[in-house]
Amino acid sequence: MSAGTAPRRGDFARLLRAEWTKFRTVRGWVLGLAVAALVIVTLGLLSASGSHTSCGGPGDVCSAVPVGPGGEAVDDKFYFVHRSLTGDGGITARVSSMTGHIRKPDVTPGARNVVDGVVPWAKAGVIVKDGTRQGSAYAATMVTGGHGVRMQYDFTHDIAGLPGGVSNDSPRWLRLTRSGEELTGYESADGRHWTTVGTARLAGLPETVQIGLFVASPGDLTVRQADFGGSIQQVRFAEATAVFDQVALEGRTSGGAWERDDIGVTVSPDGSLHHPGGFAQSGDTYTVTGVGDIAPLGEGQRIESTLSGLPAGLLGVIVVAVMFVTAEYRRGLIRTSLLAGPRRGRVLAAKAAVIGTVTFVAAAAAAGITVAVGTRILRSNGNPVLPVSTLTELRVIAGVAALPAVAAVLAFALGALFRNSAAAVTVAVAVIVVPHVLATTSVLPIGAAQWLLRLTPAAGFAVQQSIPEYPHVLAHYAPSAGYYPLAPWAGLAVFCAYAAPALGLAVVRIRRRDA
Amino acid sequence: MHATIEVHGLRKRFGPTVALDGMSFTVSPGHVTGFVGPNGAGKSTTMRVILGLDAADEGTALVGGRPYRSLRTPLTHVGALLDAAALQPSRTARNHLLWLARSQGLPAGRVDEVLEQVGLRSAARRRAGGLSLGMRQRLGIAAALLGDPPVLMLDEPVNGLDPEGIVWIRGLLRSLAAQGRAVLVSSHLMSELEDTADRLVVVGRGRVVADTTVAELIAAASRDRVRLRTTARERATTVLSQAGATVAVADRDVITVSGLTAERVVAVLTTGAVPFSEVAADRATLEEAYMELTRNAVEFRAVDAEAGR
Known part of the structure; x- marks a missing residue:
């Protein structure tokens, strides 16, 4: 008789080992989880293989998407009037007018409906840029169509200055100075009293840079409700024209005429420029017209586009996690479990830890393979995939592994509460998978979809979003386009805020009730 | 560790039904104690209270002087068979015992020992769902013996056993008692215990009606x-x-x-x-x-x- 023998392992470690043994010795559960992982991989790779992009033209090769200093894909298309600057210096200019044209939906078929106006994020101002290569480092101080004065640098950074537009009656003076790697933006309403807008440090900015005037205008975005739910978004051509005068340069700048570059302009197959910008000089007055934008790019395939199998995989995870506990109630095996571990809360916690960990490992393998291989397949099919940092890629994979793990814990807790497989699976699917499907398949208005993804456990899906939402870029930031209303970890935290109390409630119930 | 079960003044109601009405008795080491009474007399409820599965409204139940829920590796203190059908059908007999062994920090070798002891070695790798009623009963007894406990509690262990199995379990229970263990065996049929139990705790309506030896009971009735x-x-x-x-x-x-x-x-x-x-x-x-x-x-x-x- 070995009674009284001191146990060799800790209490909880023994329970964990017992629950792991329980899990791995039921073939149906192991297979179920493996199938769930395979569903994620297979659906992901199939949809990646079926996605092709072609750009026409000789060789059918799409031009590479420019990448900013931070590694993100960017739009870098604007009209640039510039000189080179070596060493420290600066530029000052007065903007006295900003006008433009926007093409609106045709009223008479076949007749272009172009109206006067500027889009809110049309930009005109002074800029310092590391050469004329698309995606190179820059800092700029500008007036915008609807967001007042801004200082922006390296695509993802935006600092607000004073609000208000420009006109002949109320011009704005803009100034940008360079001191080594540090750039400072100023604005003034009278050319005498200056206000600092912001400063930027552009690491690795070379001695010689390009300095000058620029104008850009992103397309006009319209989103309208579709007939059968969802929305239709259209981006139409828009251009902006700004009038600059009182332009002054400081520092060692190149002499002679201003250089002019229509950065990133599209060349039509016949060799002509598609919607070119323009420049006109009259005395000391410069009129610059530009099309395009200087901003991070949000359009295109993303690494999480390969994870379309995730909701389907979650179904399998939910079923296995529920069965892991309801099977014990169904057979009365739960009593044997509680005889072996009379501290009931610990038994339930050990079971939840095992099902959560096993799911995490399976999902991490599935997500890792799917993202790595799927992204490669997408690119080899000519699809530009928006690049992200390694850290972001790891976060997406870890998050997409954690999501099913949390789903498993929630489903497990529901199973322990209901003690009935059908009820627990139904509720788990209804609160985790269904809200996500409703919110991302554009059957709901965008507001309702966003609230679903804030309040329900489906908020956890936010963890897979690799491209952030930028306040200084106007886009259709809808769940159906892959934009979640909560930040990645915040979304996962909401999900955990459902799973943890559910498990707590299950612990309270199992402690209080006779087994 | 004393090989005893001490039950004192247990009371429990399920709604309007009184299940236990002042149940008190002691099971001492070295004997097979029969726990008999008609169906519904409170035998199973008492056992579940002793094992910490049900909570009594009043009274105490101690195994080896301690409440079951305070035991860290309970299966090394008390071995119990309550429901031989409580098995995951797709898990093999050996793996069923293996997870129990893991939960108590017992080595896997102990699993093979008890399988041998109950005569299930050849069925070790069969799925529990495919075992006969008698084999499941033996598996349940193997689980009770796994931790080599000084106290054993078996609820209707003879159910489903063939005549050979009945003879085997009687011998097993007597030899376990002879090793100094306290063995409590419940049955609703006195005849099942006649040749096995030394002591009897007879219960009816949730309380003990006789706590005696087999010989005394017969003498009193005659x-x-x-x-x-x-x-x-x-x-x-x-x-x-x-x-x-x-x-x-x-x-x-x-x-x-x-x-x-x-x-x-x-x-x-x-x-x-x-x-x-x-x-x-x-x-x-x-x-x-x-x-x-x-x-x-x-x-x-x-x-x-x-x-x-």
């Missing part, structure tokens, strides 16, 4: 009863009643007389010239003794059931 075989049943009944005895008909020409000694019965019959062929002091069977003890409980139960309709 007191003052005489079996009389006579062809003149009616005359015998008349004269014996007049002499102050209580007479019951036991068979066509057999009556049971209580309230008079055998000598007095012979004298009364002789005086009355009643012919008889046999007079014997009646020794009750254990089954009869048990029926006598639990009759009240069963009758009350029947009345309750009718009143409840």
Whole structure:
């Protein structure tokens, strides 16, 4: 008789080992989880293989998407009037007018409906840029169509200055100075009293840079409700024209005429420029017209586009996690479990830890393979995939592994509460998978979809979003386009805020009730 | 660690039904103690309270002097068989014991030892769902023996066993008791325990009606009863009643007389010239003794059931 023998392992470690043994010795559960992982991989790779992009033209090769200093894909298309600057210096200019044209939906078929106006994020101002290569480092101080004065640098950074537009009656003076790697933006309403807008440090900015005037205008975005739910978004051509005068340069700048570059302009197959910008000089007055934008790019395939199998995989995870506990109630095996571990809360916690960990490992393998291989397949099919940092890629994979793990814990807790497989699976699917499907398949208005993804456990899906939402870029930031209303970890935290109390409630119930 | 079970003043209600009504008894080491009573007498509820599965409204239940829920590796203190069907059908017999062993920090080798001990070695890798009722019973006993515990509690362990299995389990229970363990075995049939149990705890209506040995119980039930075989049943009944005895008909020409000694019965019959062929002091069977003890409980139960309709 070995009674009284001191146990060799800790209490909880023994329970964990017992629950792991329980899990791995039921073939149906192991297979179920493996199938769930395979569903994620297979659906992901199939949809990646079926996605092709072609750009026409000789060789059918799409031009590479420019990448900013931070590694993100960017739009870098604007009209640039510039000189080179070596060493420290600066530029000052007065903007006295900003006008433009926007093409609106045709009223008479076949007749272009172009109206006067500027889009809110049309930009005109002074800029310092590391050469004329698309995606190179820059800092700029500008007036915008609807967001007042801004200082922006390296695509993802935006600092607000004073609000208000420009006109002949109320011009704005803009100034940008360079001191080594540090750039400072100023604005003034009278050319005498200056206000600092912001400063930027552009690491690795070379001695010689390009300095000058620029104008850009992103397309006009319209989103309208579709007939059968969802929305239709259209981006139409828009251009902006700004009038600059009182332009002054400081520092060692190149002499002679201003250089002019229509950065990133599209060349039509016949060799002509598609919607070119323009420049006109009259005395000391410069009129610059530009099309395009200087901003991070949000359009295109993303690494999480390969994870379309995730909701389907979650179904399998939910079923296995529920069965892991309801099977014990169904057979009365739960009593044997509680005889072996009379501290009931610990038994339930050990079971939840095992099902959560096993799911995490399976999902991490599935997500890792799917993202790595799927992204490669997408690119080899000519699809530009928006690049992200390694850290972001790891976060997406870890998050997409954690999501099913949390789903498993929630489903497990529901199973322990209901003690009935059908009820627990139904509720788990209804609160985790269904809200996500409703919110991302554009059957709901965008507001309702966003609230679903804030309040329900489906908020956890936010963890897979690799491209952030930028306040200084106007886009259709809808769940159906892959934009979640909560930040990645915040979304996962909401999900955990459902799973943890559910498990707590299950612990309270199992402690209080006779087994 | 003392090999004992101490139950004191357990009370428990399920809604309006009283399941335990002051249940108290002690199970001591070195004996097989039979825990008998009709179905619904509170045997299983008592066992579940002892094992910490159900909570009593009042009273204490201790194993080896400690509440079950305070035990860190409980299966090394108490081995229990409650429901042999409580198995995951797709898990093999060996793996069922393996997870239990892991939960107590016991080595996997111990699993093979108990499988051997209960005669399930050849079925070790079969799925539990494919085991016969008798094999599941043996698997349940193997689980109870896994932690080599000083206390064993088996609820109806004979269920589903074939005659060979019944003989085996009786020998096993006696040898476990002989090793100094406390063994509590419940049954609703006294005959199952007659050859196995040394001590008996008889329960009815949620309380102990007798806590005794098998020999004492039979002696108590047999007191003052005489079996009389006579062809003149009616005359015998008349004269014996007049002499102050209580007479019951036991068979066509057999009556049971209580309230008079055998000598007095012979004298009364002789005086009355009643012919008889046999007079014997009646020794009750254990089954009869048990029926006598639990009759009240069963009758009350029947009345309750009718009143409840």
